Amino acid sequence: MSALAVSGLNVHHGLLHAVRDLSLSVGKGEVVALVGANGAGKTTLLRAIAGAHRPTSGKIALAGEDITSVPSHRRVNRGIALVPEGRRLFAEMTVEENLLLGRMAGRPGPWSVAKVLEVFPNLAARRRARARTLSGGEQQATAIGRALMSNPDILLLDEVSLGLSPLAVDRVYASLAHLMRSGTTILLVEQDLGRAMRVAGRVVCMLEGRVVLEGPTATLARERVTEAYFGLGHGAAAHMPAVAAP
Ligand code: ATP
Numbered sequence: 001m002s003a004l005a006v007s008g009l010n011v012h013h014g015l016l017h018a019v020r021d022l023s024l025s026v027g028k029g030e031v032v033a034l035v036g037a038n039g040a041g042k043t044t045l046l047r048a049i050a051g052a053h054r055p056t057s058g059k060i061a062l063a064g065e066d067i068t069s070v071p072s073h074r075r076v077n078r079g080i081a082l083v084p085e086g087r088r089l090f091a092e093m094t095v096e097e098n099l100l101l102g103r104m105a106g107r108p109g110p111w112s113v114a115k116v117l118e119v120f121p122n123l124a125a126r127r128r129a130r131a132r133t134l135s136g137g138e139q140q141a142t143a144i145g146r147a148l149m150s151n152p153d154i155l156l157l158d159e160v161s162l163g164l165s166p167l168a169v170d171r172v173y174a175s176l177a178h179l180m181r182s183g184t185t186i187l188l189v190e191q192d193l194g195r196a197m198r199v200a201g202r203v204v205c206m207l208e209g210r211v212v213l214e215g216p217t218a219t220l221a222r223e224r225v226t227e228a229y230f231g232l233g234h235g236a237a238a239h240m241p242a243v244a245a246p
Helices: 042-050 072-078 095-105 113-119 121-126 136-148 166-181 193-199 222-230
Strands: 004-013 016-026 031-035 057-062 080-083 154-158 185-189 202-207 210-216
Touching: 004 042, 016 042, 016 210, 031 042, 031 193, 042 080, 042 154, 042 185, 072 080, 072 095, 080 136, 095 113, 095 136, 113 121, 113 136, 113 166, 121 136, 136 154, 136 166, 166 185, 166 193, 193 222, 202 222, 210 222
Parallel strands: 031 185, 031 202, 080 154, 154 185
Antiparallel strands: 004 016, 004 057, 202 210
């Protein structure tokens, strides 16, 4: 049974049809990278899975249970944790206080402040620092740590590398690799296609709200993913988004 199964999902922003009849499943312990150009609908999909945006139609199931109409705070309790784009920490609270908020929102399980600091060792010295004083990488580590503190069955990560220095990105991904090896189920949005294909077992490529390509990273040629990313091979020069190659 899938850890997460999305079927026939449609999500709108007013008149804009951002996610179109989308189906996707993530197996327990699997790491799936969601890629696609700006505006493809990746963030909208993650927010709909987390319950932050109500879909127009379709179904979202967690470990076989339909959670489509469960409100977002109860989804955390059921085992879904979203690390949103932009991190959204409480700036005046310390790292530790931000982490503890994650535990309050979640459910009992193995994660503790000490365990988060083990996975993100650069946070240990910053434990009592206010979130607003942290570097971008430290903020991202805190945001991921806060999500882990809710003891999720599936972690949704939205563009963890956004705005970070290359060194900070490497650090965050080194910690994520540790989580991945320990069997955490992850669905992550990553703009850097090379990195996405290195860390994930499977890649799902979205274009204009739809899945246009998916497959195991071990067998998918990067060129095919790049083509799907830009809507090439769909007779779709018109689909080509105005962004630099990933
Ligand atoms: P990015 O990489 O830029 O974050 P994305 O693949 O995550 O892109 P979304 O942010 O989900 O894409 O956006 C999908 C579409 O929905 C885009 O056309 C975007 O302009 C639109 N959209 C997203 N959020 C809103 C909103 N709050 N109100 C109106 N339209 C929105």
